[in-house]
């Protein structure tokens with residue numbers, strides 16, 4: 210059987226870096242630290258090397274389809290599949306940002322939702338039986354509760370497709386550009402809505418993959434908690450290794466796991482994120 214392989218997006222620093230560290234210790238296979246900036250990625254690999262760990266490196270910008278395709282082709286040729294995918298890469302504007310809301314919405318959703326989706330669409334065909342996918346979302350997905358009842362019911366539709374979800378995300382971006390997102394029933398939270406997208410996407414993906422002929426593939430979304438990283442301007446109270454705990458737990462769910470599956474998980478527990 211070919212060697213097992215794990216990929217973590219956006220792992221040159223922060224929570225993703227700690228997920229790579231944990232996988233190097235616990236996963237029996239090759240672990241890929243990926244970064245959009247090759248130099249930062251290679252520095253991060255060196256830093257883990259100094260701890261006696263041996264992650265491998267591959268460049269990956271989740272907003273660049275050519276970069277995603279290069280990783281996909283490399284994995285297919287080298288490993289013939291993929292066993293763990295942790296979609297961790299993400300961005301957030303600072304609260305103090307003066308960038309217009311429409312810009313914050315478009316840029317944030319481009320990376321957090323569309324970038325994550327593009328990686329999944331390219332790499333899911335490579336997932337082997339028993340593969341685990343972890344989409345790093347956030348408690349900020351609770352932004353759904355600030356949507357109008359009508360918009361909420363669209364996101365909560367248990368038969369929602371990826372195409373319909375994408376249309377909803379595009380509708381929010383367009384409304385933000387038109388300056389009428391609030392009157393259309395959306396909250397003024399670009400990051401929160403991007404993570405609503407990631408959490409709902411995970412539910413749909415798990416539903417689709419559970420009907421896939423490849424057995425026992427599980428997708429979960431999670432919140433890492435409030436973590437001391439650049440994203441939080443180092444205000445988070447958790448260390449990056451504490452933040453990586455739940456993503457690692459989900460990435461390493463043993464074969465045959467029935468639950469969590471298609472859930473939102475925080476502190477290793479399934480949470481009802483939308484109520």
Ligand SMILES: NC(=O)c1ccc[n+]([C@@H]2O[C@H](COP(=O)([O-])OP(=O)(O)OC[C@H]3O[C@@H](n4cnc5c(N)ncnc54)[C@H](OP(=O)(O)O)[C@@H]3O)[C@@H](O)[C@H]2O)c1
Nearest residue numbers: 219221223224270271272297298299347435436438439440
């Ligand atoms: N920190 C928290 O308290 C917290 C709470 C809830 C959820 N989260 C989520 O946890 C994840 C990790 O956050 P973090 O706190 O570790 O943030 P971070 O320290 O800012 O790290 C984010 C990582 O994502 C990468 N990235 C951003 N855009 C990318 C792109 N287009 N392609 C590839 N990589 C990209 C960054 O690369 P560069 O170095 O090149 O920018 C960096 O490696 C995010 O999805 C975030 O939303 C964090």
